[in-house]
Amino acid sequence: MPTPGSTQRKFRLADDALWAEYDQACRDINGSTDRSDDIRKHVEAVVAEWKQRHKMN
Structure with missing residues (x-):
């Protein structure tokens, strides 16, 4: 349960197993x-x- 005022991010994983x-x-x-x-x-x-790789380029 998110804290009040926080955004909720969701993803779905349909494979129950x-x-x-x-x-x-x-x-x-x-x-x-x-x-x-x-x-x-x-x-x-x-x-x-990703940030580390981005810095190198």
């Missing part, structure tokens, strides 16, 4: 089922890599 496996993977790797935190970390890493 993949979503369940992702849930289990997050539990095993991160010790948590907070998939949104895992997705946020992934997005931040991709953007950081």
Whole structure:
């Protein structure tokens, strides 16, 4: 649940089996089922890599 006043970002993953496996993977790797935190970390890493590459050019 987002905090009041924050924007909501959503994405859809129609594959229920993949979503369940992702849930289990997050539990095993991160010790948590907070998939949104895992997705946020992934997005931040991709953007950081893109910025680093952008600086080099």
